[in-house]
Amino acid sequence: MKVTIKEVEYIAKLANLKLTEKEAEKMADEFSGILTHFDNIKKENLDGIQMYSFDDESSKLRDDKVIEFENKEELFRNVKDMSKTSIKIPKVVE
Amino acid sequence: MNLERFTIDSIKQGLMSKQFSDVELLTEYFKRINKYDMHIKSFITLCEEESLKKAKEVDEKIAKGEKLGFLEGVPVSIKDNICTNTIKTTCASKMLNDFIPPYDASVVKKLKESGAVIVGKTNMDEFAMGSSTENSSFFKTKNPWDIDRVPGGSSGGAASSTAAGFVPLAYGSDTGGSIRQPASFCGVVGIKPTYGLVSRYGLIAFGSSLDQIGPLAGTVKDCALGLEAVQGSDTKDSTSIKEEYCINYLNTIEDGIKGLKIGIPKEFLSEDLNKEIKSKVSESIKALEKLGVEIEEFSLPITETGLSAYYIVSSAEASSNLGRYDGVRYGYRTDKFEDYKELILKTRTEGFGDEAKRRIMIGTYVLSSGYYDAYYKKAMIYRQKVKKLFKDAFSKYDVIVSPTSPILPFKIGEKTNNPLDMYLADTLTVNVNLAGIPALSMPCGFSKSKLPIGIQFMADHFNEEKIFRTAYTLEQELKVDNVPQMKLEVK
Numbered sequence: 001m002k003v004t005i006k007e008v009e010y011i012a013k014l015a016n017l018k019l020t021e022k023e024a025e026k027m028a029d030e031f032s033g034i035l036t037h038f039d040n041i042k043k044e045n046l047d048g049i050q051m052y053s054f055d056d057e058s059s060k061l062r063d064d065k066v067i068e069f070e071n072k073e074e075l076f077r078n079v080k081d082m083s084k085t086s087i088k089i090p091k092v093v094e
Numbered sequence: 095m096n097l098e099r100f101t102i103d104s105i106k107q108g109l110m111s112k113q114f115s116d117v118e119l120l121t122e123y124f125k126r127i128n129k130y131d132m133h134i135k136s137f138i139t140l141c142e143e144e145s146l147k148k149a150k151e152v153d154e155k156i157a158k159g160e161k162l163g164f165l166e167g168v169p170v171s172i173k174d175n176i177c178t179n180t181i182k183t184t185c186a187s188k189m190l191n192d193f194i195p196p197y198d199a200s201v202v203k204k205l206k207e208s209g210a211v212i213v214g215k216t217n218m219d220e221f222a223m224g225s226s227t228e229n230s231s232f233f234k235t236k237n238p239w240d241i242d243r244v245p246g247g248s249s250g251g252a253a254s255s256t257a258a259g260f261v262p263l264a265y266g267s268d269t270g271g272s273i274r275q276p277a278s279f280c281g282v283v284g285i286k287p288t289y290g291l292v293s294r295y296g297l298i299a300f301g302s303s304l305d306q307i308g309p310l311a312g313t314v315k316d317c318a319l320g321l322e323a324v325q326g327s328d329t330k331d332s333t334s335i336k337e338e339y340c341i342n343y344l345n346t347i348e349d350g351i352k353g354l355k356i357g358i359p360k361e362f363l364s365e366d367l368n369k370e371i372k373s374k375v376s377e378s379i380k381a382l383e384k385l386g387v388e389i390e391e392f393s394l395p396i397t398e399t400g401l402s403a404y405y406i407v408s409s410a411e412a413s414s415n416l417g418r419y420d421g422v423r424y425g426y427r428t429d430k431f432e433d434y435k436e437l438i439l440k441t442r443t444e445g446f447g448d449e450a451k452r453r454i455m456i457g458t459y460v461l462s463s464g465y466y467d468a469y470y471k472k473a474m475i476y477r478q479k480v481k482k483l484f485k486d487a488f489s490k491y492d493v494i495v496s497p498t499s500p501i502l503p504f505k506i507g508e509k510t511n512n513p514l515d516m517y518l519a520d521t522l523t524v525n526v527n528l529a530g531i532p533a534l535s536m537p538c539g540f541s542k543s544k545l546p547i548g549i550q551f552m553a554d555h556f557n558e559e560k561i562f563r564t565a566y567t568l569e570q571e572l573k574v575d576n577v578p579q580m581k582l583e584v585k
Contacts, residue, residue, distance in 0.1 A: 008455070015413060015458040016420075017451055018443045027455060033514045034456060038406060038469060040399040046475045054481045062329045074196035078424035089422055090434045 001039065003031040095122045098259030098577045102168055102316045105262065109156060109167050116149035116156075116167040120211060123169050127213070127260045130580060135235045136255035138174050139182050140214040145169070148211045155209075163209030164323050170205060171255045171264040174215040175222055176307065177296040178202050181212070185298050186230035187220045189419050189426045189445035199296020200331065201265060201307050201324045208323050213261055216251025220447045221416065222272055222300045224248050225519045228510055229449040236506070237279060238578045239545055243503040246276030249310065253280040256310050257578060263320045264310045269301045270404050271498075271523025273308045274535035278498035278548025281537040281576040283317040283565070284310035288555045289530035290335045292321075293328035299415040301408035302333075304527040312576060314536060314566040318343035321558065335556075343559055347566045352386035354564065357491035359394035362522055367500045374539035374547045375497045381571050382495070382564070394487060394494075396480050397521050403480070404524035405517060406460050406473035412450075413457025419445060452513060477528045484529045488554035493564050496522055498535040498548035526552055534561045536569060537576045546576065 008024045008031065019027065069075060081088040095114065108114050114122075124142050131137055152167040172178060175185045177195035179202075184190045198206065205212070219229035227235040227250025235250045237243040238258040245254040249266030253276035256264045266273045268286035277284030285308045292307045299305065309320025322343060328334045358379060363372060383389050421427035421441030428440035446454070460469035487494060500521055509516045526533040531552055538549040549568075551561045 011455050011459050011462065014462060015454050016417075016438050016442050017446070017454065018439055019451075027452065030452065030513055031456070031459070034405070034517070037514060037517075038402045038460075040402040041406070041469070041472045041476055044399055044472075044476055044479070046472065046479060049475050049478050049482075051471065051474045051478065053478045054485065055478075061332060069196075071196060077196060078193055080421075080427045087423060090431065090437055092434045 001032060001035040003028050003035060095119070097122060097126055100262050101313055102165065102262055102319050105168055106166070109152075116152040116211070117146060119167065120145050120149040120169060120213070123213065123260065130258055131260065133236060133241055134238055134254050134258050135233050136171070136216050136251045136258065136260055137214040138184055138186065138217050138232060138251070141181060141212055145211050145213050152209060152211070163207065165205065165263075165319070166209030168210050168263060169213045169261045170210045171214055171216045171252060171261045172202065172212055173218055173249050173252050173264075173266045175218060175267060175298040176201060176265060177298065178212065178215065181215060183215065183298070185221050186218045186232060187445070187447065187450065188231045191231075191426060193425055195296070197296065200293035200328045202296065204324050210323070216249070216255050216264065218251055219248035219449065221298070221412070221450050222248040222267055222269055223412065223449045223453050225271070225275055225516055226504070226509065227251065227276070228506065229447060231447050234506055237503050238580055239281060240503065242505055243545070244279065244506055246279030246499070246503065248272040248276075249284075250276045252310050253277050253282055253284065256280070256282045256312060257576070258580065259577070262311060263316055265307060265320070265324070266310055267297055267305055267307050268527065269304045269408060270527050271520045273310060274498050274523050274533060274548070274550060275520065277310050277535040278537075279503040279546065281546030281578065282310050282312055283314050283534065283536045284308065285317055285321060285534040285558070285561070286526060286532060287321060287325065287558060288532045290333050291325050291339070291532070291556065291558070293326075293331040293334045295328055295330035301411040302415060303411060304408055314562060314569045315344065315347060317534070318347060318562045341559060343562045346559055347562050349563060350386070351382070351564050351567045354387045354492045354560070355490065356382060356387045356389050356564075357487055357494045358389060358391045359494060359496060360391050361393065361395050361397050362496035364397070367497060368502055370541040371497050371500065371502065371547050375495075375549050378538040378549050378568060378572065379495060382568060385567055385571060390491070392487065392490070394483060396483060396525050399476060400480055400525040400528060401517065401521050403473040403476040404520070404528055405456065406469050407477060407528070409453045409457035410461050410470050411457070413454045413461065416446070416450065416454055421445070449513070480525055480528045481530070484531055485554070492553065492557075492560050494552040496550050496552070498522060498550040502541050502545045502547070522550065531555055532558050532561060534565055536565050537574045538568070538572060539574060
């Protein structure tokens, strides 16, 4: 299946990625090859099978209990910009 | 000390009989790492100081006659996508280059409780996406059997650290073959356990419904011990098994395989398969037959479409899982930005490598409006078919055998320009993840050029015991010498 550069650019926008023109061109090419392989799936007869037909059991849920995290300071160790106990980010609402 | 041939048992015996102390043992391992890892490049981070400190504690425990843990004093390496409290965990990505987790993954917690000594964090393909460890943002890991070749991936650092004798036991993760394929390429044993047998809490997510942590080691017994140390239920992972699980694989590992039924799926031994791999795997199958198993060929026509379904499902989950990397709470953040949108766009564009971007893009595409039904939904339904076909097969056979990889370890750079070609290298491993069943790879011989060849054993959910027993029996029969002669220039 052929993929256009325009389609690649649209997907990049959805994925929050910016591609250069050259990158988009290369990716369109690669996508076409990969999607051709994906077409295998269209040849399969999947009648009568549902998305979760043969799944054994559902996930286990734990009690919704508050567990105190001891090292609060360590939780924020990886934050780039902080003000007291809040993470600083650029203005979101005008 | 002959470190490259050390097993967990020989370490335990050496420590208990005071042949060596744990500090001496760790010092020797670090000597070896410092001598050879500049060529192999298994490790992103080494924890020499902390390891020696921990080893000292082990020695004190032994001196006092205290009760010892399951892996007391045993050096282990951890793949760099498994969170380690206070030790940098990068996922081999610029995105997490400076990320220091505030907690231990459940697997790491269990290892620490069992007395294991974490010597370092191993290299991998960025976010575990790849089959050669060439997608690491930092450097490429080499295959200890031939340093011009890749160690496989994505757990290439884990596999090479075991093969090179840097550690007797390594932990990796497997989403579509990422433990088994590098184990095969490096001539070591590696198992992807049943989905749910090992907690994923603290494993940085790639494809959550496929990911599973597992051990790699030089021998089948050590691989089994490595799994025993980390398996079991965990309330922090809702997909982990519900009840307590304490199976001791070593109790039955030497019981033999007489009477087992083994299935050979003919599509897994197709014409595209490398001839030397085919011949070594066929020899192993004959050896198994001699050992008393019943062999039967059958049809399991899932390799081609299974690969497509795997790349659709795993990329879809990756695009969602990697959505969290936005430069806000942790990880890489771009320098200059005007507003919130630009912060996210620039952070992601600068922070992710080419393969991670490609998978995010594929995933976004197959989930996008108009393509969801055609790709994602169909792939998920096909996944159910794969599950059913495996279930049917396991009603007839105890174990299914195939090669692990259709190709021998390839040259560094050989496949980097053709992503689809690289994806095709995963044909024989990905269906196991779609079905959630366990599978192990072990060395079964070498090519004429002395490159390791791996054989894969698959079994029904939670039937690891049968896999280990079969693999151990074959290992004793074949006696493959899987310690590489590293002819490296040592400075």
